[in-house]
């Protein structure tokens with residue numbers, strides 16, 4: 001059977017902890033043939049661990065050796081690398097968010113279409129068992145009315161790597177973590193066009209010196225990304241989305257909440273529950289078992305590879321990922337200026 005030859009670009013955290021082990025498990029479908037990092041020593045070290053034959057510090061050099069690339073660099077380089085890869089005739093899996101801005105996403109989509117190649121974005125929450133169940137159960141919910149998202153962490157700013165670097169990442173809690181829940185909410189309700197977006201963007205808490213933080217340390221003086229964001233989004237079909245995300249909230253405990261109330265019923269994604277009214281009764285259902293895989297990494301990677309090989313339809317459409325970036329742009333534009 002034909003195998004997809006993959007090149008990894010960016011040999012840091014997400015490449016080492018998610019994509020490389022996952023592609024290794026799917027060795028009947030793919031082969032990681034090349035790895036590139038501007039930090040050549042890191043690329044070489046990872047190549048040694050995973051027995052990857054081709055190593056480079058310039059992504060252009062690996063293009064002729066592979067059929068697809070997996071972009072695992074900071075957000076700032078996603079669009080540039082994706083466009084170059086399409087121009088070289090390759091398929092692209094790109095980590096989330098798709099790019100720094102919607103304008104960059106549009107350039108990525110235009111070149112992927114011109115090249116006739118797959119463009120997939122790493123919104124892996126869609127491949128969780130609960131999200132897959134919720135997508136199926138949307139037929140019980142009927143026309144969606146109100147969507148609620150709370151992606152909140154109690155004092156857990158990721159104090160390592162690139163996450164608090166505005167130049168490299170474009171923002172903080174919203175573009176980094178909130179984007180997953182925004183994508184999931186939009187996908188569940190069928191990605192209707194947004195008609196109004198308003199928001200508020202905060203980073204007061206992380207600017208205060210000597211704050212407790214469970215996930216590493218960061219410099220409160222130079223901290224200039226959002227750590228807490230709220231938004232209200234209206235859609236052309238009349239639905240609305242109440243959205244809140246934070247890396248560092250003063251709350252009782254972490255929350256990952258996405259619920260939808262529709263005309264016929266309602267649901268919660270984490271945990272998966274369904275709320276209906278039938279035969280004059282109100283029924284709340286929990287699932288004792290859900291089909292699917294425990295970790296979303298494998299089905300996400302399998303879907304990308306099979307889409308490249310022409311065997312499956314892509315789950316995360318690039319136009320849907322563009323909508324996420326467009327809404328993020330609007331929240332940052334009208335959410336207020338951060339110091």
Ligand SMILES: NC(=O)c1ccc[n+]([C@@H]2O[C@H](COP(=O)([O-])OP(=O)(O)OC[C@H]3O[C@@H](n4cnc5c(N)ncnc54)[C@H](O)[C@@H]3O)[C@@H](O)[C@H]2O)c1
Pocket residue numbers: 009010011012013014015036037038039042057059072073074075077095096097122123124161162176
């Ligand atoms: N899906 C998720 O939940 C999830 C989780 C973590 C990170 N991410 C995303 O993955 C991406 C990388 O994050 P990370 O945590 O692995 O960062 P990281 O800093 O650990 O690794 C990034 C690597 O890219 C390399 N790099 C930078 N510019 C490069 C270039 N032009 N060419 C080649 N290599 C280059 C760096 O040297 C570094 O080794 C980001 O877009 C981030 O948002 C996604």
